[in-house]
Amino acid sequence: MSTETPKLDVREGYTEKYGFHDAEQAVFKSRRGLDREIVAQISELKHEPQWMRDYRLKALEIFEKKPMPTWGPDLSSIDFQNIYYYVKPTSEEAKSWEDVPADMKRTFDKLGIPEAEQKFLAGVGAQYDSEVVYHKIKENLEKQGVVFLSCDQGLKEHEALFKQYFGTVIPSTDNKFAALNSAVWSGGSFIYVPKGVKVDVPLQAYFRINTKDMGQFERTLIIVDEGAFVHYVEGCTAPVYSSDSLHSAVVEIIVKPNARCRYTTIQNWSNNVYNLVTKRAVAYRDATMEWIDGNLGSKITQKYPSVYMMEPGAHGEILSIAFAGHGQHQDAGGKVIHCAPNTSSKIISKSISKDGGRAGYRGLVKVQKGAVDSRSTVNCDALLMDEKSRSDTYPYMEIEEDRVTIGHEATVSKIGDEQLFYLQSRGIDKEEAAAMIVSGFIEPIVKELPMEYAVEMNRLIQLQMEGSVG
Amino acid sequence: MTTITAVPELESWTAAALARAARSDEPAWAIAQRSAAAANAKALGFPKREHELWRRIDFRSLEPAFASLDPWRAAPATRNLDDLPAPLLERLGSEAGRIGLIVQRNTAVVIEQSAPELARKGVIVCSLDRAMADHPELLRERLGAMIEPDYDGYTALGAALRSGGAFVYVPDGVEAAVPIRIFHWLDGAQVLSAPRSVIVLGRNARATIVEEELSEEAGDLSFHLGGTEVFLGEDAKLVYGTLQEWGGNVYHYSNQRAQIARGAELQWIQTVLGGRIVKSNSYFNLTGPGGQAFVHGFMFGDGRQQFHLHTLQRHLADHCTSDLLIKGCLKDRAKSVYQGLIQVAEGAQRTDAYQANRNLVLSDTARADSIPGLEILANDVRCTHGATIGNVDPEQMYYLQARGLPRNEAQRLIVEGFFAPVIDRIPLEPIRDHLKALIQRKIG
Numbered sequence: 001m002s003t004e005t006p007k008l009d010v011r012e013g014y015t016e017k018y019g020f021h022d023a024e025q026a027v028f029k030s031r032r033g034l035d036r037e038i039v040a041q042i043s044e045l046k047h048e049p050q051w052m053r054d055y056r057l058k059a060l061e062i063f064e065k066k067p068m069p070t071w072g073p074d075l076s077s078i079d080f081q082n083i084y085y086y087v088k089p090t091s092e093e094a095k096s097w098e099d100v101p102a103d104m105k106r107t108f109d110k111l112g113i114p115e116a117e118q119k120f121l122a123g124v125g126a127q128y129d130s131e132v133v134y135h136k137i138k139e140n141l142e143k144q145g146v147v148f149l150s151c152d153q154g155l156k157e158h159e160a161l162f163k164q165y166f167g168t169v170i171p172s173t174d175n176k177f178a179a180l181n182s183a184v185w186s187g188g189s190f191i192y193v194p195k196g197v198k199v200d201v202p203l204q205a206y207f208r209i210n211t212k213d214m215g216q217f218e219r220t221l222i223i224v225d226e227g228a229f230v231h232y233v234e235g236c237t238a239p240v241y242s243s244d245s246l247h248s249a250v251v252e253i254i255v256k257p258n259a260r261c262r263y264t265t266i267q268n269w270s271n272n273v274y275n276l277v278t279k280r281a282v283a284y285r286d287a288t289m290e291w292i293d294g295n296l297g298s299k300i301t302q303k304y305p306s307v308y309m310m311e312p313g314a315h316g317e318i319l320s321i322a323f324a325g326h327g328q329h330q331d332a333g334g335k336v337i338h339c340a341p342n343t344s345s346k347i348i349s350k351s352i353s354k355d356g357g358r359a360g361y362r363g364l365v366k367v368q369k370g371a372v373d374s375r376s377t378v379n380c381d382a383l384l385m386d387e388k389s390r391s392d393t394y395p396y397m398e399i400e401e402d403r404v405t406i407g408h409e410a411t412v413s414k415i416g417d418e419q420l421f422y423l424q425s426r427g428i429d430k431e432e433a434a435a436m437i438v439s440g441f442i443e444p445i446v447k448e449l450p451m452e453y454a455v456e457m458n459r460l461i462q463l464q465m466e467g468s469v470g
Numbered sequence: 471m472t473t474i475t476a477v478p479e480l481e482s483w484t485a486a487a488l489a490r491a492a493r494s495d496e497p498a499w500a501i502a503q504r505s506a507a508a509a510n511a512k513a514l515g516f517p518k519r520e521h522e523l524w525r526r527i528d529f530r531s532l533e534p535a536f537a538s539l540d541p542w543r544a545a546p547a548t549r550n551l552d553d554l555p556a557p558l559l560e561r562l563g564s565e566a567g568r569i570g571l572i573v574q575r576n577t578a579v580v581i582e583q584s585a586p587e588l589a590r591k592g593v594i595v596c597s598l599d600r601a602m603a604d605h606p607e608l609l610r611e612r613l614g615a616m617i618e619p620d621y622d623g624y625t626a627l628g629a630a631l632r633s634g635g636a637f638v639y640v641p642d643g644v645e646a647a648v649p650i651r652i653f654h655w656l657d658g659a660q661v662l663s664a665p666r667s668v669i670v671l672g673r674n675a676r677a678t679i680v681e682e683e684l685s686e687e688a689g690d691l692s693f694h695l696g697g698t699e700v701f702l703g704e705d706a707k708l709v710y711g712t713l714q715e716w717g718g719n720v721y722h723y724s725n726q727r728a729q730i731a732r733g734a735e736l737q738w739i740q741t742v743l744g745g746r747i748v749k750s751n752s753y754f755n756l757t758g759p760g761g762q763a764f765v766h767g768f769m770f771g772d773g774r775q776q777f778h779l780h781t782l783q784r785h786l787a788d789h790c791t792s793d794l795l796i797k798g799c800l801k802d803r804a805k806s807v808y809q810g811l812i813q814v815a816e817g818a819q820r821t822d823a824y825q826a827n828r829n830l831v832l833s834d835t836a837r838a839d840s841i842p843g844l845e846i847l848a849n850d851v852r853c854t855h856g857a858t859i860g861n862v863d864p865e866q867m868y869y870l871q872a873r874g875l876p877r878n879e880a881q882r883l884i885v886e887g888f889f890a891p892v893i894d895r896i897p898l899e900p901i902r903d904h905l906k907a908l909i910q911r912k913i914g
Binding site for chain 1 (some may be wrong): 522596654729786816817819829832833834836837838839840842843844845846847848849850851853854855857858859860861862
């Protein structure tokens with residue numbers, strides 16, 4: 001069968017829709033590069049307590065000591081000294097949309113943020129470069145004691161709670177990029193859901209990089225108390241610049257007994273962003289943690305959300321979609337660590353590579369000593385759209401118990417000729433048929449997204465699939 | 471720390487190896503290989519723990535004992551088959567006179583015999599040393615062609631200290647009518663043997679080769695540092711068994727490489743039962759369209775045995791098939807790591823590759839790691855892998871116990887059934903029976 005592929009930018013439309021940038025009007029911008037002075041300056045500007053300043057400086061030392069990872073995608077072209085580590089866009093976080101500076105408002109309007117808020121969200125945060133510029137939560141949730149703040153505000157307003165959990169799930173010694181984030185973090189979300197409170201509509205945060213050569217290091221800390229539920233959704237975009245930006249977030253989540261947390265990411269950075277993120281949750285007795293991780297954008301993504309099941313009955317779930325087009329390398333995946341008996345986990349990964357892109361799954365299933373009667377299944381499917389693209393699967397299974405059931409399956413294939421033929425024989429043209437097959441391929445994950453996101457995801461995939469089969 | 475820990479004995483050993491090779495009139499090209507390997511070994515040192523293939527199972531318990539090893543331990547006088555150790559004779563059974571046979575004891579080949587059916591057709595079955603003298607034109611381009619000289623410090627050390635090994639050559643269009651068996655035997659302890667073997671099947675040739683590794687039970691440790699390179703010409707077919715049953719004192723490190731040309735077929739059966747810590751890297755390259763490789767293997771560990779099996783299925787040409795199944799069973803405090811990768815090169819369309827790793831863990835102190843991987847650079851392919859880790863299925867146990875079988879018996883049956891698909895592929899019946907008995911003994 002012919003596979004004449006018209007040359008097409010897989011992320012066609014990105015430049016017009018998300019790739020614009022505003023004139024830089026930062027109220028403060030650190031000089032390029034990273035040293036103790038910059039870190040101290042960030043802490044000072046934020047009027048942080050001494051312990052946080054010390055924590056940052058210690059993390060900087062760790063960052064400097066740790067070598068670059070020797071595995072995975074090639075990160076050698078990141079120039080840590082060419083990056084702006086802190087860009088403060090406004091002097092104050094706005095409480096009402098009207099107070100957001102006009103430029104930024106236009107940006108977020110274009111991206112559909114306030115619109116989304118009115119429609120279906122319980123709360124919205126918007127981060128522009130290093131700081132959260134807008135934050136809003138529905139009153140009834142606030143009354144029930146739900147806290148949804150920028151991470152900086154979280155530290156200011158709830159220091160005791162913040163200090164109790166900050167850095168406990170992902171210590172700054174965890175890896176080089178977690179150390180970097182710990183040193184220069186800014187923005188991100190701080191969420192606390194009190195016992196028994198169920199936040200039935202999602203909280204959303206939107207992350208936007210505007211400044212060229214900028215590093216965004218948001219930090220998110222979510223604590224879901226006993227029996228509570230929250231669904232947090234994040235989206236990200238950036239302008240298309242010729243030089244590379246760095247996004248290195250740290251997300252820590254604590255899911256207490258019987259609680260449930262769902263964390264959805266639609267990552268749509270422009271193709272000049274290195275996206276190197278550490279995300280980890282701990283789930284206690286009978287708690288459930290779910291990561292839904294969609295990676296469409298960025299130049300290189302390295303992200304393996306993980307769930308540590310700490311007590312019996314905990315459950316972890318990771319659903320991952322990666323789409324790699326021309327010049328992109330999506331090194332996605334997930335980790336589940338069974339630390340207690342009767343814990344269960346499920347990982348489903350779907351990846352699509354196209355136009356020379358490289359998408360992969362890298363994952364770990366670990367059953368620690370004593371975690372008997374653990375169950376885990378991993379399913380990885382990959383679609384290769386043309387002969388130039390590449391798919392990798394690197395699952396790791398480390399099992400220290402015998403009474404367990406662990407399974408892993410992975411398949412790599414192209415779009416089935418029979419499937420295409422079947423649809424075409426029913427009068428559907430080839431392109432549409434291929435898009436339908438791809439939609440079907442990712443459906444198990446897309447159906448878990450909130451409706452607006454599912455629609456958006458399908459639209460994005462459709463857009464990227466245009467002209468993909470000849 | 472990233473300092474290179476050189477083998478302290480390296481300099482004196484490699485110097486002595488070169489001197490010995492010169493004394494025994496080894497050809498200059500082979501000596502040059504040794505000295506290049508010595509330089510590599512020195513530069514590389516022991517593999518670092520952070521290396522992906524050394525993180526999970528390493529030789530830290532072997533490395534301090536290097537000084538006690540003897541890389542040139544001579545074989546006891548072996549003039550004919552009767553001088554062979556009893557376990558070897560038992561394995562040979564009544565076949566000895568009718569097959570191609572090579573026996574290596576410690577660091578040298580002591581018996582090399584071809585059968586009349588083989589010799590008549592030009593099949594060569596001899597020691598590597600003899601092949602160097604008699605068939606340099608067949609050997610020179612192949613020895614070291616596939617095992618990367620700088621693969622790691624151990625591989626380089628093995629090439630520098632090379633001691634013994636076999637050479638098998640089946641000419642174009644010839645079917646080796648009787649099996650060829652290669653034995654490795656270690657007498658006593660503190661031996662370092664480093665055999666390098668080369669197996670060549672010409673175009674449209676056929677052969678069955680079984681390589682078995684056995685040793686005398688001994689207290690102190692020994693080290694087997696082996697390498698084998700297999701070349702299959704177009705449309706050739708090889709059934710190849712590598713059966714490892716060392717005593718509990720033997721550390722094993724080996725590199726096996728196979729190259730499969732257009733239309734050729736390799737059936738490779740690997741069993742790992744013996745040794746203390748065992749690491750082996752088994753790679754094959756499918757280099758021509760239509761090549762096929764089938765690998766079936768199992769590992770069965772008990773006590774404190776540690777097994778690390780690394781496989782690489784490299785599809786370099788289109789329309790090739792590979793199918794790999796590795797089964798692991800672990801009891802007591804045994805540990806296994808299976809680390810496998812399918813690589814499909816750009817342009818290797820219509821690849822059909824499969825990789826499965828099934829693990830049965832019989833005790834809560836045993837440990838199994840499974841790391842199957844895929845790297846796919848062509849799109850018109852079907853590549854699948856699967857891995858499972860679990861203990862004996864309680865429903866199967868219940869079924870058998872409900873029929874009056876005691877628990878132990880039921881478990882034995884299930885474990886035997888687990889291994890059966892691999893055992894059934896081993897070409898020679900006496901070997902199959904022997905392996906079944908060995909497994910029964912291990913189940914206890």
